[in-house]
Amino acid sequence: MMVRSIFTLFAKxxxxxxIQLADKVEECCDxxxxxxDAFFDGNYESVRGIAEQISHIEHxxxxxxxxxxxxxxxxxxxxxxxxxxxDVLSALDAIADCAEDVGILFTLREMxxxxxxxxxxxxxxxxxxxxxxxxxxxxxxLGTVAEAGFEGREAKxxxxxxxxxxxLEHEADLVQDDLARRLFAIEDQIKxxxxxxxxxxFNKVGDxxxxxxxxxxxxxxxxxx
Amino acid sequence: xxxALWMAVAFGFYMAWSIGANDAxxxxxxxxxxxxxxxxxxxxxxxxxxxxxxxxxxxxxxxTMRKGIVDPMIFQDPAFFPAGNGHEYFxxxxxxxxxxxxxxxxxxxFLGWPVSTTHSIVGAIAGFGVVSVGVENVEWFKLGxxxxxxxxxxxxxxxxxxxxxxxxxxxxxxxxxxxRGIRLWAPALSxxxxxxxxxxxxxxxLKGRHADLLALGFDDTMMFIASVVLGILASVVLGFFLRKITIAPDATSEVRHAVVERVFRYLQxxxxxxxxxxxxxxDVANSIGPLxxxxxxxxxSKIATASVIPMWVLVLGAVGIVIGLATYGYRxxxxxxxxxTEITPTRGFAAExxxxxxxxxxxxxxxxxxxxxxxxxxVIGVGFARGMNALNLRIIVDILKSxxxxxxxxxxxxxxxxxxxxxxxx
Numbered sequence: 001m002m003v004r005s006i007f008t009l010f011a012k013x014x015x016x017x018x019i020q021l022a023d024k025v026e027e028c029c030d031x032x033x034x035x036x037d038a039f040f041d042g043n044y045e046s047v048r049g050i051a052e053q054i055s056h057i058e059h060x061x062x063x064x065x066x067x068x069x070x071x072x073x074x075x076x077x078x079x080x081x082x083x084x085x086x087d088v089l090s091a092l093d094a095i096a097d098c099a100e101d102v103g104i105l106f107t108l109r110e111m112x113x114x115x116x117x118x119x120x121x122x123x124x125x126x127x128x129x130x131x132x133x134x135x136x137x138x139x140x141x142l143g144t145v146a147e148a149g150f151e152g153r154e155a156k157x158x159x160x161x162x163x164x165x166x167x168l169e170h171e172a173d174l175v176q177d178d179l180a181r182r183l184f185a186i187e188d189q190i191k192x193x194x195x196x197x198x199x200x201x202f203n204k205v206g207d208x209x210x211x212x213x214x215x216x217x218x219x220x221x222x223x224x225x
Numbered sequence: 226x227x228x229a230l231w232m233a234v235a236f237g238f239y240m241a242w243s244i245g246a247n248d249a250x251x252x253x254x255x256x257x258x259x260x261x262x263x264x265x266x267x268x269x270x271x272x273x274x275x276x277x278x279x280x281x282x283x284x285x286x287x288x289t290m291r292k293g294i295v296d297p298m299i300f301q302d303p304a305f306f307p308a309g310n311g312h313e314y315f316x317x318x319x320x321x322x323x324x325x326x327x328x329x330x331x332x333x334x335f336l337g338w339p340v341s342t343t344h345s346i347v348g349a350i351a352g353f354g355v356v357s358v359g360v361e362n363v364e365w366f367k368l369g370x371x372x373x374x375x376x377x378x379x380x381x382x383x384x385x386x387x388x389x390x391x392x393x394x395x396x397x398x399x400x401x402x403x404x405r406g407i408r409l410w411a412p413a414l415s416x417x418x419x420x421x422x423x424x425x426x427x428x429x430x431l432k433g434r435h436a437d438l439l440a441l442g443f444d445d446t447m448m449f450i451a452s453v454v455l456g457i458l459a460s461v462v463l464g465f466f467l468r469k470i471t472i473a474p475d476a477t478s479e480v481r482h483a484v485v486e487r488v489f490r491y492l493q494x495x496x497x498x499x500x501x502x503x504x505x506x507x508d509v510a511n512s513i514g515p516l517x518x519x520x521x522x523x524x525x526s527k528i529a530t531a532s533v534i535p536m537w538v539l540v541l542g543a544v545g546i547v548i549g550l551a552t553y554g555y556r557x558x559x560x561x562x563x564x565x566t567e568i569t570p571t572r573g574f575a576a577e578x579x580x581x582x583x584x585x586x587x588x589x590x591x592x593x594x595x596x597x598x599x600x601x602x603x604v605i606g607v608g609f610a611r612g613m614n615a616l617n618l619r620i621i622v623d624i625l626k627s628x629x630x631x632x633x634x635x636x637x638x639x640x641x642x643x644x645x646x647x648x649x650x651x
Binding site for chain 1: 251254258339390394395398399478479482561564565566567568569597598600601604605608610611612613614615616617618619620622623624
């Protein structure tokens with residue numbers, strides 16, 4: 001006899017898998033500074049290995065994302081707008097995608113380090129990583145925000161974290177602009193192909209922070225009244 | 226008519242068994258889901274309070290079922306039954322209705338449709354009315370009132386649950402001073418909950434004793450006042466128990482929420498008991514109502530305007546429900562317990578309180594409503610207050626479908642069985 005119950009009414013909470021996805025994305029991005037360190041050390045074999053590793057983690061994140069999407073048919077009723085939720089999902093995914101792209105760009109051809117760029121590049125990576133880590137931390141707050149019904153002090157706490165996220169992204173932006181200027185200041189010393197790829201790498205690293213901020217702005221809509 | 230009596234007993238019991246097997250679990254779902262009670266505790270609570278509800282309070286709604294949709298006095302009318310054997314037609318008609326409803330509930334259980342036992346019997350009785358005394362003698366207005374309650378009761382349950390959860394969120398989950406939230410507001414908020422529960426107890430639970438109470442000068446107003454006073458008293462007792470609960474001012478939100486949920490776990494056990502009680506009292510009538518009608522008609526060889534439901538009939542219904550629970554219903558509860566993991570005690574309390582209060586209103590007005598669908602409405606109400614992480618609203622489509630199938634199926638099957646029985650036995 002089939003179990004006849006009205007409690008098929010309860011669907012799985014999508015917020016816990018969303019937090020898991022944020023963790024996975026952070027894990028993926030954490031490999032980016034490791035990759036740069038290997039590059040600065042001149043160990044290109046290791047760079048390729050780490051790029052592959054990033055790609056692997058990104059794929060795991062993709063699987064999590066796909067599963068989460070599959071569990072959100074139109075008949076699912078969420079305490080937040082379903083479209084906002086899916087936007088947060090795709091912004092998180094985009095962060096990991098950028099991390100993967102950075103790795104791939106390094107494997108297109110062997111890049112050579114330029115002394116003038118190392119210090120600001122390290123600074124950019126530090127700031128971008130801080131932004132991504134803060135984005136993941138903001139998603140993790142969703143557990144208690146949901147428990148408090150998306151209102152009140154928990155919601156305010158999340159909003160202030162999102163404000164901080166915007167500030168971190170802005171700082172990363174400034175460093176990224178500076179880095180681009182420095183790159184083109186020495187353009188004569190760099191091969192055109194290399195110049196092109198460096199520019200792309202900087203953009204992709206910066207985009208990790210941009211998508212983190214975009215995710216924050218979507219998250220903001222969760223608690224908007 | 227001997228055979229009719231035995232058939233009525235058998236099918237009345239079968240229907241009570243179905244209710245216990247398929248439906249009783251719905252009263253316990255939110256409590257098991259929120260881990261307020263364990264699976265075993267849920268089975269015990271369901272068994273005890275379904276039984277008590279059926280036995281102590283089951284009589285009230287049975288009356289409406291019997292007299293509301295078709296006036297049984299028509300069967301005494303020589304204009305309809307010149308041979309004066311109208312009561313025999315009545316007996317076989319109620320029999321057909323009982324069997325149709327019981328069969329349908331069983332079939333729906335196989336198909337996994339969330340049908341209401343109340344709708345099944347109402348549809349069956351309407352079918353019986355049409356085939357026996359004609360379309361014009363079915364109280365369509367009354368039927369409409371009942372059908373309307375199927376829509377309004379989930380909505381009322383939902384609105385109540387919405388407000389209960391909103392208040393819990395504002396004054397307890399998000400309180401400026403978490404200690405005052407718990408020590409003061411939790412008892413204060415549960416005061417109307419306790420009052421509602423006492424109202425159910427007085428107006429439904431002790432319905433059979435109302436005459437005795439009235440003799441002691443205890444009328445409806447007194448019962449209302451007593452419920453309010455007892456509700457406040459219960460809250461004071463609760464406040465006494467909660468007075469030592471302390472949340473450090475610098476505690477993290479996780480810690481705060483955990484303490485709140487622990488308190489609501491206890492409150493939810495109490496509301497769970499009353500939902501089981503209300504379900505037992507509301508739904509047992511679906512099986513014993515027709516049975517009682519058949520039994521008293523056969524005993525008197527005529528249809529009585531009003532008669533006391535025999536005690537043994539009530540016991541049969543109550544025992545049937547518990548046996549249904551013990552033989553099959555426990556598995557449904559177990560499945561629910563493992564499947565629902567997304568409900569917390571504050572949410573469960575809000576939903577159960579909304580549902581219990583709505584069932585009280587329904588029974589006070591004498592309108593049979595679906596406990597099952599009221600619980601669904603209450604849960605969705607909490608969802609609208611942004612209290613549920615995810616709800617699968619496809620269940621609403623399933624419920625609407627089951628409404629569309631239930632009435633025609635039980636009505637048509639009743640017509641067929643009625644024709645068969647009257648051809649064979651009369």
